[in-house]
Amino acid sequence: MYTVHQIKIVLVQENIATDKEADEYIKVAEKKSVPLIEYLLEANIIEEESFFQALALSIKKPFISLKDKTIRQDILFLIPEAIAKTHEVIAYEKTENGILKIAAVDPDDIQTFEFIEKRHNMKVEVSLTTPSSIRQILRMYHQSLETEFNSLKNKSKEEESKNGGADLTRIASDLPVIRLVNSLLEYAIFEGASDIHIEPEETEIAVRYRIDGILRRL
Numbered sequence: 001m002y003t004v005h006q007i008k009i010v011l012v013q014e015n016i017a018t019d020k021e022a023d024e025y026i027k028v029a030e031k032k033s034v035p036l037i038e039y040l041l042e043a044n045i046i047e048e049e050s051f052f053q054a055l056a057l058s059i060k061k062p063f064i065s066l067k068d069k070t071i072r073q074d075i076l077f078l079i080p081e082a083i084a085k086t087h088e089v090i091a092y093e094k095t096e097n098g099i100l101k102i103a104a105v106d107p108d109d110i111q112t113f114e115f116i117e118k119r120h121n122m123k124v125e126v127s128l129t130t131p132s133s134i135r136q137i138l139r140m141y142h143q144s145l146e147t148e149f150n151s152l153k154n155k156s157k158e159e160e161s162k163n164g165g166a167d168l169t170r171i172a173s174d175l176p177v178i179r180l181v182n183s184l185l186e187y188a189i190f191e192g193a194s195d196i197h198i199e200p201e202e203t204e205i206a207v208r209y210r211i212d213g214i215l216r217r218l
Helices: 004-013 019-032 038-042 048-058 081-087 111-118 131-163 170-173 177-191
Strands: 089-094 100-104 125-128 195-200 205-211 212-215
Touching: 004 048, 004 111, 019 038, 048 100, 048 125, 081 089, 081 131, 081 177, 089 131, 089 205, 100 111, 111 125, 111 170, 177 195, 177 205
Parallel strands: 100 125
Antiparallel strands: 089 100, 195 205, 205 212
16 A cells, blocks of 8 residues: 555645645544545545546556446456455456456555456556545446346246246346355455354345454455
């Protein structure tokens, strides 16, 4: 992750703050026990995209905005949703020569990038992006899942209309459950979780992983 010092350099270089003001922001963020970037965004001290562009230039990383970007479903799902959400990383393009382009909030998350490379046996090319870009694209996982369920529902109706009863075996094979379970297991393995807890709640299902003896919600 980019350091506090690197963030301070950009603040001063971009005339967002003086050296003294930057030091004060750092102290306030430490007092609040929040990351400096998070504090700067919440306090409206920086404009997210322009600051991250300047930060990318400063740390010599390419920058990409994912806002309003359409990503093919097969490419998006190369990174399981759980890992994409927790590590703030998105797969958005695959080149003809087999390079997977990914966007991350932390361009130095080597462990995650190596996991992706080994899983798909392809080289990854990392660009810095903004937290809001990641959040926007994460919605695509849920939109895609909703589309799959609607498609499943329509198939069920068609089968019932044709045969007087749904072919449950064939329909079940189309369920996106396999993808969901694989995603949950991959995340558990990646994070070294000892067990997974799936807890039905009133309006949603909570998933918790036991990591280092502590139950953590996804």
